[in-house]
Amino acid sequence: MTRPPPLAGIRVVELAGLAPGPFCGLVLADYGASVLRIDGPRSPKGDVLARHKSSLCLDLKHPPSRDVLLELLARADVLIDPFRPGVLERLGLSPHEVLLKRNPRLVVARLTGFRRDGKYRDMAGHDINYLAVSGVLSMLGRPADTPLPPANLLGDFAGGGAMCVLGILMALVARQAAAAGGAGQVVEANMVDGSAYLATMPRLATKTAFWNAARGENVLDGGCPWYDTYRTKQSQSVESGVDEYVAVGALEPRFYDALLRGLGLDPATLPPREDKTQWPALRSVLRAKFAEKTRKEWEGVFDGLDACVTPVLGQAELEREGFLQRLPVHMSHTPGKAIPHGQGDWTGGTLAHGFGGEEVLSEWTGWAEGVDYTKTASGIAVRMRAKL
């Protein structure tokens, strides 16, 4: 029998933003936390990373509405702040001066692109900029091309929202440790340090003899013929004009041998792969070979072989074949919430501003509409003056 998800009972307030902040809230919600998104008059619409969340409309620039947030935070476990440095403070919501004083158990998780204390802290930027100043972007992309980030996966998500999650979880663990006396703290994640940390191994590798070639000319960054993708012959059944590819990752000698066998290549006819000057020639041979069969035919050859050759599957075909999107990590005893089919696996449902938030407000604080709070004409919740 399994128990409730690992973050059951944890209350999260997520100040609405786009991409990294909502992704952080999404992970927490998927693992069972109750996540309340605060939407203001200027908050973005159309955030698609919203499953399992509720929304409450507040105007943080309007003190009686801000008071509602303060009441929520007095009883919350986590706040996600996606704003530029100083914004929360200017709203009268300073983590140290206000929030942690009212609720010392609170984990205030602040997520920025640039470092909060760095030279770019007041500058606007996006994923590509954070990766650029972290050094990571200088390692990515083909040699003949300019550096190319992997969409916005590395800064916004892997090095941003996901890192913020790790900080929140560590703070929750620390909070419960005996020595801590149940104290929360401020957690600060930024996408420069988050992405730099993820790139630790490539960074360390560039100081070693074999791995210090220019961008795109190393073993794991596309420089190496047996660690790359290859175009296959066009299939009749596939929509015309759509290219198909295989991915080859045959690093170890025995896997490389299996690769050659699968391709029908006699190693004796090929240059030794240790000789880097021969890599262009080797690449041409592999390119020509892979172009001889369709991707499906290559799957027939390599599936089940230890040659590290797999098809590059497209999203549309995965969906057609019923591939189930799963949570990133499975827990045997306290599993997270399965991703609902049709609701957040291939499309993200949006969460309407104000949907479900009043129930959460009432559950956390005991507040009732018309008694403790009321709503303006535009649906913003405001604290009612206490009757004298």
Added chain:
Amino acid sequence: MVGPPPLLGVKVLEFAGLAPGPFAGMLLADAGASVLRVDRAVPGQTHAPSGGKAVPTEDMLTRHKASIAVDLKTPRGVALIRELAAAVDVLIDPFRPGVLEKLGLGPSELCALNPRLIYARMTGFRRDGRYSAMAGHDINYLAVSGALSLLGRSGDKPHPPWNILADFAGGGATLFQGVLLALVSRQVSGRGQVVEANMVDGASYLATFPRYALKTPLGDKGRGRNLLDGGCPFYDTYETRDGRYVAVGALEPHFFAVLRKGMGLDPSWDTRRDDRAMWPELRDLFTATFRSKTRDEWEAIFDGTDACCTPVLEYPELEARAGREGDQRPAVTLRETPCLAIAEGVKDPSIQGQGSGLSGGGYVGIPLSPGDGGEAVLQKWLGWNSGKNYDVEKGGLVWKSRL
């Protein structure tokens, strides 16, 4: 004054591997856990009476860790691991499905022995999927997850970013996330559990946003032709006159206007850029314009503005020049209970991490030889001593008691 790092007191047994397993172990070690790596025994070299060290393994993600060498093919070697597993908080299993079970060290044995144990298993492919028994690497896991199909220029083949996305982000970091979730859960229930991460689901989950975007105007133009994947001229990198690069991310209209002014372009581009048919021309214009000045000159124009234009910095300059803010810091900052510092000589531990930092400041790998430092850890954790609790045989530690 800062408090102890968040995972101080957590004991981790990490079976040696490459990349994802060690990365999870490194995250744990950086957070203050005590991590003991289990390596293969090399007779005459590991735990040698002469005190010499064996040749370090290729694993560079070794900071703060110690190692013991154990021959898992001998019953008394396995017995030692079993005794250890009874006493640790986390075990990292980087092997293909079934390997540890065959040795009698699977979750059903060890979690019964130690109900508080968090048994953390890392694989590339799904444990229950069609590729579960196949060898693979980062590029393969990304390939079958659907994430790789989103990456790379439109004229080119799909191109992964080194092995960062599957091995580390979708692999080791995701396993670490599972361990943390299990620690949170254990604080309530008192029980450990099995945590399983695989790099297919790890990478796919990280790619949630672009996957949804495929069905919207934001992402439906094909690989490399969208807003955030290299298709858009005002979200890309450009070469400068001195052969270096700048990164442009000026998505919002007000940011684009600042960029356009700094580049000296015609104001009509502020509206013309909304027409995708103009993008090839805009791209050519950006290419030519950025090539007309050096990277430093562009930096002087755009630093401190909201143009979303930043230099693409390289590691040698980040390492060498203080103003470049290349000091390596913990993955995430905890102001009260910071993780361990990476750079040396930190001024503010609550921001830069606590402790003395590492030689090389996170730019140079620190090798860990099999067997190095591990016996001291056994003594510290459990009061174990050679000759009393275990012996050394053919370079590996073996459990002393009769089985």
